[in-house]
Each structure stands twice: as C-alpha cells, then as structure tokens.
Amino acid sequence: MVQSAPYQVYAIGDQGITLDYGGEMSESVNSKIFQLYKVLKEWQPDAVLDIIPAYHSISLIYDLMKIKKLAGSYTAFQFLEMKLKLMEATIADATGELITRKIDIPVCYDASLGPDLQELAMAHQLTEETFIKIHVQQVYRVYMIGFMPGFAYMGCVDQRIMSPRKANPRTYVPAGSVGIAGSQTGIYPFDSPGGWQIIGQTPLLLFDANNESPTYLEPGDEVRFHQISLNEFHHLKNKSS
Amino acid sequence: MGLRIIKSGIADSIQDMGRYGYQHLGIPPGGAMDRIAATVANTLIGNRLAEPVLEMHFPAASILFESSMMIAITGADFGAEINGIEVLINQPILVPSNAELRFKKHKKGAKVYLSVEEGFATSKWLNSGSTNFQLHKGGYEGRTLCKNDILHFNNQEDLEIDTLTHLPWRASMAEFYTDNRIDFMVGAEYSFLEKISQTSMVTNQFKINNQSNRMGYRLEGQALLLSSKKECLSSAVSFGTIQLLPNAQMIVLMADHQTTGGYPRIGQVASSSLPSLAQISVGDFISFDLVTHDEAEADFLQQQQNLQQLQNACNFRLQEYFKNE
Numbered sequence: 001m002v003q004s005a006p007y008q009v010y011a012i013g014d015q016g017i018t019l020d021y022g023g024e025m026s027e028s029v030n031s032k033i034f035q036l037y038k039v040l041k042e043w044q045p046d047a048v049l050d051i052i053p054a055y056h057s058i059s060l061i062y063d064l065m066k067i068k069k070l071a072g073s074y075t076a077f078q079f080l081e082m083k084l085k086l087m088e089a090t091i092a093d094a095t096g097e098l099i100t101r102k103i104d105i106p107v108c109y110d111a112s113l114g115p116d117l118q119e120l121a122m123a124h125q126l127t128e129e130t131f132i133k134i135h136v137q138q139v140y141r142v143y144m145i146g147f148m149p150g151f152a153y154m155g156c157v158d159q160r161i162m163s164p165r166k167a168n169p170r171t172y173v174p175a176g177s178v179g180i181a182g183s184q185t186g187i188y189p190f191d192s193p194g195g196w197q198i199i200g201q202t203p204l205l206l207f208d209a210n211n212e213s214p215t216y217l218e219p220g221d222e223v224r225f226h227q228i229s230l231n232e233f234h235h236l237k238n239k240s241s
Numbered sequence: 242m243g244l245r246i247i248k249s250g251i252a253d254s255i256q257d258m259g260r261y262g263y264q265h266l267g268i269p270p271g272g273a274m275d276r277i278a279a280t281v282a283n284t285l286i287g288n289r290l291a292e293p294v295l296e297m298h299f300p301a302a303s304i305l306f307e308s309s310m311m312i313a314i315t316g317a318d319f320g321a322e323i324n325g326i327e328v329l330i331n332q333p334i335l336v337p338s339n340a341e342l343r344f345k346k347h348k349k350g351a352k353v354y355l356s357v358e359e360g361f362a363t364s365k366w367l368n369s370g371s372t373n374f375q376l377h378k379g380g381y382e383g384r385t386l387c388k389n390d391i392l393h394f395n396n397q398e399d400l401e402i403d404t405l406t407h408l409p410w411r412a413s414m415a416e417f418y419t420d421n422r423i424d425f426m427v428g429a430e431y432s433f434l435e436k437i438s439q440t441s442m443v444t445n446q447f448k449i450n451n452q453s454n455r456m457g458y459r460l461e462g463q464a465l466l467l468s469s470k471k472e473c474l475s476s477a478v479s480f481g482t483i484q485l486l487p488n489a490q491m492i493v494l495m496a497d498h499q500t501t502g503g504y505p506r507i508g509q510v511a512s513s514s515l516p517s518l519a520q521i522s523v524g525d526f527i528s529f530d531l532v533t534h535d536e537a538e539a540d541f542l543q544q545q546q547n548l549q550q551l552q553n554a555c556n557f558r559l560q561e562y563f564k565n566e
Contacts, residue, residue, distance in 0.1 A: 146501030
C-alpha cells in the first residue's frame with residue numbers, strides 16, 4: 001500500500017492556486033512535484049497561464065474569466081482544487097522514473113573565479129581538491145527557477161560541503177558564478193548582487209534572450225558539473241560570447 | 242507615421258496585458274500596472290484589448306504626433322492638453338498631425354495610459370509587447386522612452402484629421418476604482434501573524450514608500466509581528482501578493498514581481514483592487530479591507546463583465562460614428 005503524502009491546496013489570490021506538500025527540501029517530494037508538473041502541462045488549457053514548480057509546491061496562475069467558464073456551478077478555485085486533487089491522486093502511486101534532460105556544465109574552480117572556495121574548504125577541513133571532487137560527483141536536480149530569470153536552484157549538495165550564505169552579501173557577483181547556499185547549489189545567469197558562497201564559474205551563457213527558450217536550464221533538469229582549467233574556461237568563454 | 246517623444250518623462254514604457262507562460266523560467270509577467278485603464282484605452286478606440294499601450298508617470302513625456310491619429314488617454318488625470326487645449330480623459334480623441342500632447346498638472350492617480358488606433362509597432366518578446374527593463378527586451382528597445390524616440394503606428398493610413406475632436410462617447414470609470422481602500426484576501430501564512438497584527442492590518446493606514454516601483458510597493462506603517470517564526474522555502478508568488486519583510490513591514494508585489502519568493506505571504510490584494518492600488522502615488526496612504534475569496538472572485542468577474550459591456554457599447558458607437566461620416 002502506497003501512502004500518499006499529505007498536502008495542502010490553497011489560493012494565491014483569486015487567480016492563482018498552489019498545491020503544497022510542505023516540509024523540508026526532499027528529493028521524494030520534489031519527484032512528485034515533477035510528476036505533477038508533467039501531467040499538468042499535458043492538461044494545461046488556455047485558461048492556465050503559468051505552471052510554476054518549486055521545492056515542495058506547484059502553482060497555477062490562471063485567467064479567472066476563462067476558468068470560470070470551465071467551472072460551471074463551481075467557483076474557479078473549487079474547480080481547480082478538484083482538478084489538482086484528482087491529478088495528485090493519479091501520481092500518488094506512480095513509481096516510474098522521471099524522464100529528465102541531462103545537462104553537463106563545465107565549471108572552472110580557479111581561485112580567481114571562485115573567491116570563497118579556499119575559505120570554505122578550510123572551514124570544512126577539506127582540501128580544495130576534495131571539496132571540488134565532492135561538488136562534481138553529485139547529480140543535482142533543478143528544483144525550481146526563480147529570484148531572477150534563469151536562476152536555477154539545485155540540490156541537494158553533499159552534507160560535507162553544505163555552507164551557509166555569506167553574512168555580508170556581495171554587491172557584485174559576475175554572471176556564470178557557481179554558488180552554494182545551505183544544501184543548494186546554483187548559477188547566477190547575470191551580473192548581480194548576491195549572498196551565495198562562490199566556488200567557481202561556468203563559461204556557458206545561462207540566459208539568452210534571443211533564444212526561443214531563453215534559459216539554459218529548466219525545472220526538473222538533472223545537472224552534473226565537470227571541472228575545467230582556467231585556459232579551457234577562457235577558450236569556451238570566447239566561443240560562447 | 243508615428244509619434245515623437247519631445248520631452249522625456251519618468252520611466253515611461255510600452256506595456257500590454259503581460260508575458261505569461263514563462264514564469265517557470267523565472268521570467269516576470271510584467272504588463273500594465275493598471276490593467277483596467279490600459280484595457281479601456283484600447284476599448285474606447287476599438288483596439289484589441291491586449292494591444293500594447295504607453296504607460297506614463299508624472300511628470301509624463303511630451304509627445305508630438307507626426308501624423309494624425311485616433312487616440313485615448315485613460316488612468317490618471319495629469320491635465321492633458323493638446324496644442325494648449327485641455328482634452329478629456331476616457332474619451333476617444335481625433336488628433337491632427339503635428340499636434341503636441343503635454344501633461345500639465347498632477348491632479349489624480351499615478352499612471353496614465355495612451356492608446357493609438359491599431360496600436361504601436363512595438364517589438365514583441367516571448368509573445369508580449371511589454372517592456373522588460375531587466376532584460377532589455379520587448380516594447381521599445383526594451384527600455385523606457387527618451388527624448389526623440391519615435392513610436393511608429395501600426396496604422397499607416399492618413400486619417401485626414403484637420404481639427405482636434407473629441408468623439409461623443411466616454412467611459413465611466415468610477416465603478417472600477419475604490420480609491421485608497423484596497424481589498425485583500427488572507428494569504429497562506431496569514432495565520433502566522435499575531436492576532437493584534439491581523440487587526441492592525443485592517444485598522445491602520447499604510448504609506449506607499451519611495452522605494453516602490455513596478456516590481457513592488459513597499460508599505461510603511463505599524464510593524465506587523467509573526468507569532469511563529471517559520472522558515473519558508475520559496476514558492477510561486479503573483480501580482481498582488483503581500484509579503485511580510487524581515488523589518489516587519491509589508492511589500493505588495495506588482496506587475497514586474499519576481500516569480501518566486503520565500504517571505505511569509507500574509508495576504509493577497511484582490512485582482513479587482515489592483516487597478517486602484519496601481520493608481521496610488523508614492524507618499525500616499527492606503528487601507529486594507531479583508532474580503533473572502535468568493536467575494537474577490539465575484540468582484541473581478543463583475544469588473545470583467547462591465548468591461549465587456551463597455552467594449553460592446555464602444556464598438557457600436559465607433560461603427561455608427563464612422564458610418565455617418
């Protein structure tokens with residue numbers, strides 16, 4: 001007997017609805033989110049404008065007028081609440097592997113690009129080489145994209161290298177910087193202020209507004225990092241710009 | 242065939258009904274802050290409702306119509322004058338070529354909308370004409386308008402308008418606005434608020450502070466306290482989400498909001514009140530009225546029905562007017 005996880009469904013105002021499993025970051029909950037994401041995308045009528053997965057929740061942003069037309073005698077919220085619950089039930093005992101994109105991202109961990117690496121390695125009583133090895137050996141899931149266009153929140157980082165945010169956020173973090181915050185790792189797609197611990201940089205362009213799908217990463221992607229030298233970094237950087 | 246900005250205003254930009262379908266990639270929806278005023282601007286002159294319009298603040302741009310055009314001005318009342326003659330808002334206007342539109346006085350509201358017949362020839366990005374300032378995409382070169390920018394019209398016909406004329410119909414806007422009274426619903430973390438803060442929220446006035454912009458309105462007033470301090474993992478937020486910041490003050494997320502957030506979501510402005518909120522100027526006060534979710538749905542649906550009726554009436558008047566010419 002498969003126990004379905006408890007969840008809540010609540011409104012985000014009169015044109016949004018969220019299904020939320022609550023709790024901490026967990027891969028099993030997040031897998032459910034992505035199974036739901038898949039069935040919701042297949043169902044998505046015009047009236048649903050956006051489907052936004054997050055760590056342990058998934059939200060629909062909708063056009064109230066159009067949903068009301070589908071909802072008959074129910075309110076728009078009641079109609080979508082029923083839909084979400086039905087769909088949740090269909091994935092409750094789904095055990096199939098999620099089919100995800102596998103993305104490989106080159107990262108240069110040179111001190112000039114990863115200014116916090118040395119200090120973090122020391123704090124964890126690891127050599128920098130071991131720290132990097134731990135960071136690249138894990139396969140990460142893109143839990144959600146937020147904060148800024150294309151900023152992928154990925155997890156989970158191996159316990160041995162989990163690191164708190166910086167007490168004093170930087171006013172400038174260059175685009176491509178790879179950071180750690182708690183059990184999350186992520187990449188800044190743009191130059192930006194930021195509080196994550198920066199351990200390296202990728203030469204890839206994470207956001208290209210001229211591309212039809214402008215972000216390099218999408219929710220649900222499986223990501224692996226691999227280490228490159230400073231020379232390779234500059235070579236790839238020249239190619240991508 | 243177009244208009245030229247002869248004096249730039251403050252953060253004037255092209256906006257439409259928003260860029261949806263990309264929030265899972267972290268791309269904000271954007272769009273007009275006051276969707277009612279933007280829609281009515283299009284409705285009055287028979288445009289598609291989602292046609293991009295010009296959104297302006299006070300002091301607003303001065304505009305030279307290099308060719309004649311049918312236009313409408315809606316939203317705030319900034320004392321619009323064309324060639325020195327006062328013109329009415331919420332009413333279609335036939336503008337002869339080489340006429341100058343200026344906004345002389347901040348009378349009421351915060352955002353004015355200008356529509357032109359058949360719309361502006363703007364650049365679309367991800368299916369929307371809205372300007373995204375952060376990414377420099379959409380609208381007019383992805384930026385705010387500057388002196389000497391020329392906005393081309395989609396309509397390239399010469400309309401042969403000799404004199405400035407108001408067409409004989411206008412939209413009655415009062416029913417769409419509640420001034421500074423803003424309806425809100427409880428948010429997912431409303432129950433985290435101390436009881437006394439739940440009361441404070443509806444009994445105090447809150448000032449829109451000067452760090453407010455298209456991303457969010459920061460409110461200033463009675464500090465609100467949380468009874469339980471729970472860390473929230475980020476999840477989706479939307480236009481109107483009221484979050485409580487660590488400094489015990491509220492922020493209301495507006496059109497250019499981030500797509501996800503982790504601060505407690507204590508409330509959500511009802512969609513039907515967002516146009517009223519968008520028209521509050523920095524430095525002015527608002528007060529909140531708590532409504533149920535069902536009331537909020539009903540109010541918004543009523544508003545949309547009223548818009549629909551207005552559209553039908555305008556289309557009828559347009560047909561009549563141009564048939565008789």
